[in-house]
Amino acid sequence: MSRTDPPSAPPPAKPSAGAGRSPAPPSAPPAKAKRRPNPRASKAAGAKTAPTERRLRGIAITEGVAIGPVFGAVEPEIEPARRRIQAADIEAERSRLDAAITQSKKQLVKLRARLDMLPEESQAEIAPLIDAYLQMLGPSRLTRTMRQRIEEGLVAAETAVHDTGEAMVAAIMAMAEAGSEGSEQRASARRHADEVREISRRLIRNLTRQPFRSFAALPAGAILVCEYLRPADVALLDPARLAGVAADEGGSDGHTAIMLRALGVPAVLGVADLTAAAPPGTLAIVDGGKGEVILDPTPATLAEARRAVTGFARQRQQWARLKRLPAITTDHQVVELQANLELPAELPLIAQAGAAGIGLLRSEFLFMNRERMPNEDQQAEIYRGIIEAMGGDPVTIRVLDWSGEKEIDALIAEGLVPDLPPENPALSVRGLRLLLRQPDLFETQLAAILRAATAGPVRILLPMVTTIAELRAAREVFERVVRRLRRRGERLPEPLPPFGIMIETPAAALSADALALEADFFAIGSNDLTMYTLAVDRGEAIVAPLYDPLHPAVLRLMQFAIEAALLLRRPVSVCGELAANPKFTPLLLGLGLRSFSMNSSAVPRVKQAVRAVSAEACARFARRVMEQNDSSLIDELLSEFAEANE
Ligand code: PEP
Ligand code: MG
Numbered sequence: 001m002s003r004t005d006p007p008s009a010p011p012p013a014k015p016s017a018g019a020g021r022s023p024a025p026p027s028a029p030p031a032k033a034k035r036r037p038n039p040r041a042s043k044a045a046g047a048k049t050a051p052t053e054r055r056l057r058g059i060a061i062t063e064g065v066a067i068g069p070v071f072g073a074v075e076p077e078i079e080p081a082r083r084r085i086q087a088a089d090i091e092a093e094r095s096r097l098d099a100a101i102t103q104s105k106k107q108l109v110k111l112r113a114r115l116d117m118l119p120e121e122s123q124a125e126i127a128p129l130i131d132a133y134l135q136m137l138g139p140s141r142l143t144r145t146m147r148q149r150i151e152e153g154l155v156a157a158e159t160a161v162h163d164t165g166e167a168m169v170a171a172i173m174a175m176a177e178a179g180s181e182g183s184e185q186r187a188s189a190r191r192h193a194d195e196v197r198e199i200s201r202r203l204i205r206n207l208t209r210q211p212f213r214s215f216a217a218l219p220a221g222a223i224l225v226c227e228y229l230r231p232a233d234v235a236l237l238d239p240a241r242l243a244g245v246a247a248d249e250g251g252s253d254g255h256t257a258i259m260l261r262a263l264g265v266p267a268v269l270g271v272a273d274l275t276a277a278a279p280p281g282t283l284a285i286v287d288g289g290k291g292e293v294i295l296d297p298t299p300a301t302l303a304e305a306r307r308a309v310t311g312f313a314r315q316r317q318q319w320a321r322l323k324r325l326p327a328i329t330t331d332h333q334v335v336e337l338q339a340n341l342e343l344p345a346e347l348p349l350i351a352q353a354g355a356a357g358i359g360l361l362r363s364e365f366l367f368m369n370r371e372r373m374p375n376e377d378q379q380a381e382i383y384r385g386i387i388e389a390m391g392g393d394p395v396t397i398r399v400l401d402w403s404g405e406k407e408i409d410a411l412i413a414e415g416l417v418p419d420l421p422p423e424n425p426a427l428s429v430r431g432l433r434l435l436l437r438q439p440d441l442f443e444t445q446l447a448a449i450l451r452a453a454t455a456g457p458v459r460i461l462l463p464m465v466t467t468i469a470e471l472r473a474a475r476e477v478f479e480r481v482v483r484r485l486r487r488r489g490e491r492l493p494e495p496l497p498p499f500g501i502m503i504e505t506p507a508a509a510l511s512a513d514a515l516a517l518e519a520d521f522f523a524i525g526s527n528d529l530t531m532y533t534l535a536v537d538r539g540e541a542i543v544a545p546l547y548d549p550l551h552p553a554v555l556r557l558m559q560f561a562i563e564a565a566l567l568l569r570r571p572v573s574v575c576g577e578l579a580a581n582p583k584f585t586p587l588l589l590g591l592g593l594r595s596f597s598m599n600s601s602a603v604p605r606v607k608q609a610v611r612a613v614s615a616e617a618c619a620r621f622a623r624r625v626m627e628q629n630d631s632s633l634i635d636e637l638l639s640e641f642a643e644a645n646e
Pocket of ligand 2: 525
């Protein structure tokens with residue numbers, strides 16, 4: 001992929017050595033006072049003393065070690081001059097804004113088209129982000145307010161864009177700070193604020209014809225060091241040329257981090273004062289697994305880093321080869337490894353990872369970012385597209401799992417949920433509880449899934465079940481929908497899709513023997529099961545150390561549910577984050593699980609773990625683990641078992 005912005009943008013400025021990001025507009029994260037004297041530059045040429053090794057800590061983003069000279073990318077300033085206009089100029093300024101919006105859209109569409117030059121894993125991460133930008137440039141509140149500001153504030157287009165972006169970012173952040181939201185929601189607010197900033201910057205650059213940041217001069221094998229890296233910047237990086245990335249700012253779950261992970265480039269973000277400490281040309285090591293940047297390493301450190309680079313490259317090659325191999329234990333037990341899907345854009349990844357279908361399609365995406373709820377036809381078309389793309393591999397569609405903290409404006413707009421989220425969303429109307437209270441919503445989704453299910457094997461999954469009465473009520477709705485569709489003369493799959501439940505509450509896990517009599521299959525949601533069992537919010541940083549899926553209570557609930565399912569020969573899988581960690585694989589196999597669904601990029605690693613063990617040894621190991629009552633001991637046992645089977 002080219003390292004310049006889309007061709008329609010003005011030519012990029014040449015980065016000047018040593019410069020960091022220029023002073024940012026007020027909407028950008030505050031520029032730091034830096035540019036400390038370069039200790040290397042101040043030494044006389046040919047000075048004998050070697051620079052001292054320095055180690056800086058940051059946030060580990062992408063595993064892998066990179067060694068190379070620092071390259072600093074320049075961010076040309078984009079603060080627009082404030083300009084007032086006369087009433088007679090309103091139309092002209094609106095036209096300028098419209099032209100900039102069209103140009104920005106064209107650039108983003110071009111950028112999207114060029115994504116196929118990136119590794120496939122990256123495409124699936126970046127495409128939805130570009131789609132989000134394009135959506136904001138459409139008939140959104142953002143563009144409406146910009147137009148309004150030109151007219152009511154009598155300001156030039158770039159001033160209107162700048163002020164609107166600023167106001168919106170401030171409102172988003174104030175709401176996130178003032179509310180009682182968890183860290184997940186605050187992180188999502190920050191991401192949304194970043195998207196608004198990015199769109200404003202792009203529009204201003206196009207309006208004022210200022211250049212975009214360029215990575216054109218990035219030498220092969222360099223380490224990109226900058227204060228701040230936007231998601232759109234990451235989309236311009238060439239992972240084949242770039243050795244590593246490190247930045248002063250950024251967090252572990254922003255879009256920038258997600259995209260760097262997708263590129264697979266060793267990366268560390270949030271390294272305070274990095275740009276000041278690492279002038280261009282400095283020899284650096286980026287350890288993306290440890291979250292460390294080492295500047296001017298000693299020969300011993302350098303040698304160690306070189307060994308780590310080779311080791312990691314070998315491991316990657318092994319994972320890539322695994323895609324074509326079956327997921328089978330050494331004693332020939334076949335294991336099903338499927339993918340979780342949150343967005344249709346992830347579909348190419350699933351095939352690439354060698355996943356055997358979709359074990360959890362979180363259908364929330366269908367209802368988000370739209371003003372009205374999708375109707376039966378619209379939903380059926382989307383489900384059919386996904387089922388067809390899987391080419392005969394099974395797709396498990398989970399019906400809407402709404403909870404107060406997930407923003408679905410259309411549900412509020414249509415009066416299906418209250419305007420204000422409940423005090424305690426995790427314990428309020430969530431998942432199946434909402435669907436049973438809003439039968440039209442439930443029936444529409446079931447009808448759409450049933451119609452689409454003629455295109456390939458489908459299973460229907462119910463979220464947040466706590467009682468057998470809920471399962472029975474849901475099945476009644478399902479049967480009513482089947483009858484109605486038959487009366488309408490719709491073609492339905494034969495046999496009808498299996499109707500299963502998530503085991504993600506302690507109540508469901510402990511009633512699993514009764515539920516297995518009536519549910520066609522179980523999918524264990526270890527994320528919520530851990531949260532509800534331990535009374536620990538899964539998205540809250542302050543209690544994060546207490547969130548422990550290896551807690552014996554969680555494991556015992558899982559064991560009980562798995563045994564209940566196996567006794568009645570009901571298929572049972574695990575689709576929480578636990579499934580993606582290869583260290584847990586032997587224990588899960590030993591508990592009797594033969595089906596896992598996970599983030600598709602984890603499939604090769606888990607496959608490797610499956611292929612390294614015998615199911616019999618895993619069963620013995622699981623018995624040992626289940627005798628323990630201390631999760632740190634369990635963790636040690638898992639590490640020991642994993643090491644012994646490497
Ligand atoms: C779970 O709770 O483990 C699960 C898979 O569902 P979600 O993460 O969508 O709540
Ligand atoms: Mg869940």
